[in-house]
Amino acid sequence: MRNVLLIAAALACSNLAAQAAQDYPYKPIRLVVPYPPGGANDNLARPFVQMLGERLGVVVILDNRGGAGAMIGTELVAKAPPDGYTILFCSTATHATSPQLFKRVAYDPFKDFEPVTLLATTPVLAASNNINGITSIKGLVDAAKASPGKFTYGSGGVGSVSHLSAEIFKALANINLLHVPYKGGGDFQGDMIAGRIDIQINSAPTVSPHVKSGRMTALALARPARWPDLPNVQTFAEAGWPQYRAGGWYGLCAPAKTPKAVIDRLQREAVAVVTSADYRARLTALVADPAGSTPKEFAAHLRSEYERYGKVIKATGARTE
Missing domain, CATH: 3.40.190.10 (Periplasmic binding protein-like II)
Structure with a gap:
């Protein structure tokens, strides 16, 4: 009898979780930006949260949590409930560089997150x-x-x-x-x-x-061609450094084990935002290129960037405690 009750309770919990995923979202969402206000992440995230909230029909709150090479805010999301209500405005630092620069990292950039989509490159x-x-x-x-x-x-x-x-x-x-x-x-x-x-x-x-x-x-x-908004600014190649390659990217990640239905909804609405004429115009003004990807494509991008920057870190000797 006890086993029957345990099975029934487990099924009930499973059904409730599935229903919650189907009803997502029904309350405000917190988007953690792991940097203080004013940086590139923040400049790109502020218009994004407003537009994402409009599409989802709920308020999306921007929460700046800077420090420790972006790891403070990133760790917060890694340990958050996997329900889609605390998500991360992830970046090159959160998933490609800081995990390889610091000796003490309280999260795994791959095991602790579900990739949602690549938003923009800069x-x-x-x-x-x-x-x-x-x-x-x-x-x-x-x-x-x-x-x-x-x-x-x-x-x-x-x-x-x-x-x-x-x-x-x-x-x-x-x-x-x-x-x-x-x-x-x-x-x-x-x-x-x-x-x-x-x-x-x-x-x-x-x-x-x-x-x-x-x-x-x-x-x-650091771009193959000059930016239309900055026509008088030469590229590194024009300046005599064609081998110089550097840049950043920004995306959306959720805690590991977030339900697929939630990931799919976030991905769909996030891509709709970054490919909209309004957000593209904002990116152009900021000198950023819109992206948009599937979770699988973004997962491959995360792995590729981790490996690329691992080589850079090794070559430059950049390390910290």
Whole structure:
């Protein structure tokens, strides 16, 4: 009799879970952005949450949880209930770099998450402040070689795109730049404008608004062709560094074991947002390319990026505690 009751209880729980997945969503969703406000993740996520909420018919709350190379917010989602109500605005740092840079990582980028979709890709844009006199990549290399260790570059933290992108270029150009890590890509922009940081090689959505406003000087863009909105900014290839390749991506992940019905609904509505004319226009203004993928395609992308950046980390010797 006891076994019958246990089986009945298990079936009841299973049926309730299935019904909850079918009714998804029926309450607000929390989208965790594992960086402070103002960085590329945040700039791309804010319009996304509004549009996603409109399509799902519920409020989507943006929750900035920065720190530790994006691992604080990422760990929070990894340990959240797998019901689709706490999801992650994942990135290169959360799934490709930080898990390989840090010795202590409290989540597995593959086992602890369900990939939903790739949302957008972003080239990196190198820029300098308007005080140090550097106006080109060649000028940066010449100045850095003349005064090794004098010039600083800011990053959104160890393992961020802005960290590794600069390290890749340092190795290619054989120059010494002093790394100044912050908690997020938006945190050091004021310091750079004020002249306390010399340069950054950061996600274009973070840098381009400051370039367009004249508060920073663009040096080069890591893209095959120039960006229509920045026609006077040369590419790294045009500047003499065709082998330089760096950039970031942003996607949507949910905790492992989130029901397939929930993943499918999130994927369908998220892709509808990123392929809409409104969001595409916002991405264009930020110097980002819209994507959109199936969960399976995104899973393959995550694995590929993990392997690619693993090679970069090994080659540059970038490591942290």
